[in-house]
Amino acid sequence: MKVTLFVQCLVDTLAPEVAEAVVLVLERLGLTVTCPGGQTCCGQPAWNAGFRHEARKAAERFIALFEDAELIVCPSGSCTHMVRNHYLELFRDDAPWLARAREVSRRVFEFSEFVVDVLGVEDVGARFKARVTYHDSCHLNRYLGIKEQPRRLIRHIRGIDFVEMRDSERCCGFGGQFALKYPEISTAILKDKVANVLASEAQHVVGCDMGCLLNIQGMLRRMGSRVSALHIAQLLAQEEA
Amino acid sequence: MMSAKAPDYRARARAAIQDGTLQKALGGVQQRLGPATAALYAQLPEGPGLRQTAHDLRMQAVMNLDLLLEALADKVRAAGGHVYFAADAQAATDYCLQVARDHKVRRVVKGKSMVTEEIALNRALEAAGIEAVETDLGEYIIQLAGERPSHIIAPAIHKTRQQVGRLFAEKLGIPYTEDPPRLTQAARKALRAKFLAADMGISGCNLAIAETGHITTVSNEGNIRMATTLPRVHVAIMGMERIVARLQDHQILLRLLSHGAAAQKVGGYVSFIAAAATPDQADGPEAFHLVVLDNGRSRILADEDLREILCCLRCGACLNVCPVYGKIGGHAYGTVYTGPVGAVLSPLLAGLKEGRDLCLGETLCGACQQACPVNINLPRLLLALRQKMTEGDRSWGVPAAGGRERAAMRAWSWVVASRGRYETLCRLLAALQRCLPRKAGWIRWAPLDFRGWTFSRDLKPLARERFVERWRRTKKTTGGRS
Numbered sequence: 214m215k216v217t218l219f220v221q222c223l224v225d226t227l228a229p230e231v232a233e234a235v236v237l238v239l240e241r242l243g244l245t246v247t248c249p250g251g252q253t254c255c256g257q258p259a260w261n262a263g264f265r266h267e268a269r270k271a272a273e274r275f276i277a278l279f280e281d282a283e284l285i286v287c288p289s290g291s292c293t294h295m296v297r298n299h300y301l302e303l304f305r306d307d308a309p310w311l312a313r314a315r316e317v318s319r320r321v322f323e324f325s326e327f328v329v330d331v332l333g334v335e336d337v338g339a340r341f342k343a344r345v346t347y348h349d350s351c352h353l354n355r356y357l358g359i360k361e362q363p364r365r366l367i368r369h370i371r372g373i374d375f376v377e378m379r380d381s382e383r384c385c386g387f388g389g390q391f392a393l394k395y396p397e398i399s400t401a402i403l404k405d406k407v408a409n410v411l412a413s414e415a416q417h418v419v420g421c422d423m424g425c426l427l428n429i430q431g432m433l434r435r436m437g438s439r440v441s442a443l444h445i446a447q448l449l450a451q452e453e454a
Numbered sequence: 455m456m457s458a459k460a461p462d463y464r465a466r467a468r469a470a471i472q473d474g475t476l477q478k479a480l481g482g483v484q485q486r487l488g489p490a491t492a493a494l495y496a497q498l499p500e501g502p503g504l505r506q507t508a509h510d511l512r513m514q515a516v517m518n519l520d521l522l523l524e525a526l527a528d529k530v531r532a533a534g535g536h537v538y539f540a541a542d543a544q545a546a547t548d549y550c551l552q553v554a555r556d557h558k559v560r561r562v563v564k565g566k567s568m569v570t571e572e573i574a575l576n577r578a579l580e581a582a583g584i585e586a587v588e589t590d591l592g593e594y595i596i597q598l599a600g601e602r603p604s605h606i607i608a609p610a611i612h613k614t615r616q617q618v619g620r621l622f623a624e625k626l627g628i629p630y631t632e633d634p635p636r637l638t639q640a641a642r643k644a645l646r647a648k649f650l651a652a653d654m655g656i657s658g659c660n661l662a663i664a665e666t667g668h669i670t671t672v673s674n675e676g677n678i679r680m681a682t683t684l685p686r687v688h689v690a691i692m693g694m695e696r697i698v699a700r701l702q703d704h705q706i707l708l709r710l711l712s713h714g715a716a717a718q719k720v721g722g723y724v725s726f727i728a729a730a731a732t733p734d735q736a737d738g739p740e741a742f743h744l745v746v747l748d749n750g751r752s753r754i755l756a757d758e759d760l761r762e763i764l765c766c767l768r769c770g771a772c773l774n775v776c777p778v779y780g781k782i783g784g785h786a787y788g789t790v791y792t793g794p795v796g797a798v799l800s801p802l803l804a805g806l807k808e809g810r811d812l813c814l815g816e817t818l819c820g821a822c823q824q825a826c827p828v829n830i831n832l833p834r835l836l837l838a839l840r841q842k843m844t845e846g847d848r849s850w851g852v853p854a855a856g857g858r859e860r861a862a863m864r865a866w867s868w869v870v871a872s873r874g875r876y877e878t879l880c881r882l883l884a885a886l887q888r889c890l891p892r893k894a895g896w897i898r899w900a901p902l903d904f905r906g907w908t909f910s911r912d913l914k915p916l917a918r919e920r921f922v923e924r925w926r927r928t929k930k931t932t933g934g935r936s
Binding site for chain 1: 872909
């Protein structure tokens with residue numbers, strides 16, 4: 214089976230190690246991974262800021278690049294939500310583009326969803342001895358309905374000690390540009406999230422969206438905490454007992 | 455014009471975040487009500503789909519407002535009541551004052567109503583020399599303190615019992631106590647006198663029923679029932695969208711409203727009010743006036759992207775789960791309607807001339823939609839509003855946003871339209887970031903908009919090589935284009 218990687222710009226530019234981990238896990242599962250070299254951004258920053266025209270330009274480019282792909286896998290719930298759901302809204306008044314957007318939207322999957330729901334795999338053969346907790350990113354949980362898939366993948370890791378934190382579904386205060394524009398509010402929300410992570414006594418907080426993870430990790434680092442944020446692919450790529 | 459508002463909102467938000475008492479109160483109300491409402495939704499006998507059914511019922515009503523309001527007005531008039539359609543806040547307050555003059559009213563008691571806050575009715579009554587007393591305990595506290603409600607349902611949520619104790623000692627002349635039952639008794643005693651002396655009662659309307667011609671009010675203190683039955687005159691004010699077609703629709707919405715508002719199966723006192731008392735009835739007012747308020751709602755109705763907000767029942771459930779409201783509270787919004795619903799509704803009622811901060815200052819987490827008893831897609835509405843404010847909208851008379859933000863977005867658009875440009879920019883930024891202070895590899899401080907990030911968090915530096923770049927270097931790629 215061939216899959217096409219939709220990298221997400223945050224992963225591409227800030228956390229390439231996450232994409233490496235995605236490739237490693239998928240290849241271990243016997244898949245052939247390809248990656249369009251021209252990809253940049255799906256357009257979500259413009260869409261969320263209300264710049265429909267700019268969002269559309271990025272979306273058209275994304276569709277043109279990815280529409281020949283059979284299966285598209287993305288290590289971000291938020292960007293998957295953009296392509297799967299918001300593209301339909303973005304092109305609602307343009308039938309030809311809407312048809313193309315719909316085709317792409319049917320074939321795009323968030324990474325953990327892809328492994329569990331499409332491949333039917335819950336045990337990827339990973340080993341990792343650590344206590345971890347899981348943060349439900351908002352778009353992934355509420356708009357893609359992905360809640361159980363990442364948890365199943367984590368629970369199947371050999372050696373893992375998985376604990377739920379309090380209010381795992383509560384927003385971490387990232388919200389894209391929100392974190393830059395309203396730093397005081399974003400910080401106040403994030404403080405609660407970080408407190409819940411620390412209270413769980415986990416060594417790592419795991420998630421499926423780099424936005425949230427960079428946000429949480431950023432504050433943990435500022436505090437001098439040793440707890441780190443990991444993308445689920447990084448966890449699943451581990452083979453050490 | 456918009457940016458001039460920014461420091462206000464942010465300054466108010468900052469003050470709220472630093473107010474430990476408020477933070478505790480907000481945390482308390484969210485922990486108590488948010489999960490309890492969710493638990494009630496999970497137990498709906500009709501299944502979780504009922505919220506969407508309710509949404510459909512509301513949307514049908516909104517799309518048939520002309521017919522439904524006409525049917526309601528006919529029924530109310532046939533029962534001996536008066537109906538007045540008020541185009542705006544001024545018309546509504548003028549009408550109330552006229553009714554007060556006609557009936558020689560000097561004292562008014564009020565049931566809790568957000569729509570009367572919207573039209574600033576108390577101020578108009580006071581200016582006309584008429585005493586208006588709020589009778590909901592929370593509203594009464596707020597009124598005595600000379601403040602504005604900070605929550606749609608729990609208006610005095612920001613006040614501690616110690617603060618209420620001092621307020622009552624000062625305003626009601628009772629010995630200081632911070633014991634809630636004794637404070638409630640004191641308010642009750644003071645309010646009883648007001649109820650008995652009042653010439654006119656003013657209430658809002660939770661929902662009107664076109665089929666039967668009733669308006670319904672819901673309270674948990676019985677105060678609205680007293681305010682609408684004891685005085686000689688009852689004036690009810692409803693937003694023109696607060697109507698359903700049938701009695702059977704009403705029972706669904708009433709239950710969901712109660713779940714959303716106070717995590718109750720149903721509100722403590724639900725009154726169905728048809729009009730004034732008939733001659734054979736011993737109790738009830740001699741005259742009944744229903745004011746149906748537009749005040750910008752027709753304009754919202756005309757906008758197909760935004761009319762969904764008219765489904766709102768004003769239960770405040772979205773406030774109880776919103777991460778932003780949970781930190782900044784109601785007063786920081788600076789508007790009558792607060793929380794996620796306020797972030798959509800307030801700019802719309804103001805004709806999109808203000809409130810940019812409100813709709814940008816939300817994280818789009820979607821908790822509000824999940825908590826909404828009628829499943830309003832608030833994140834979608836926030837996005838639609840942001841779009842109108844940035845792209846401009848002729849029907850709202852809003853010009854396209856200019857300035858730095860647009861320039862930045864244009865530049866971003868130009869960059870991401872080419873992998874080559876995107877790479878070049880990343881390399882440039884990766885080189886520049888070397889000047890920034892770091893600790894253990896992460897950036898401690900960054901300039902421009904990124905100051906907002908490094909305000910409280912370290913920033914991961916850009917990778918030396920992008921993933922896609924490396925992939926292209928080491929593996930065969932498909933669809934490569936730059």
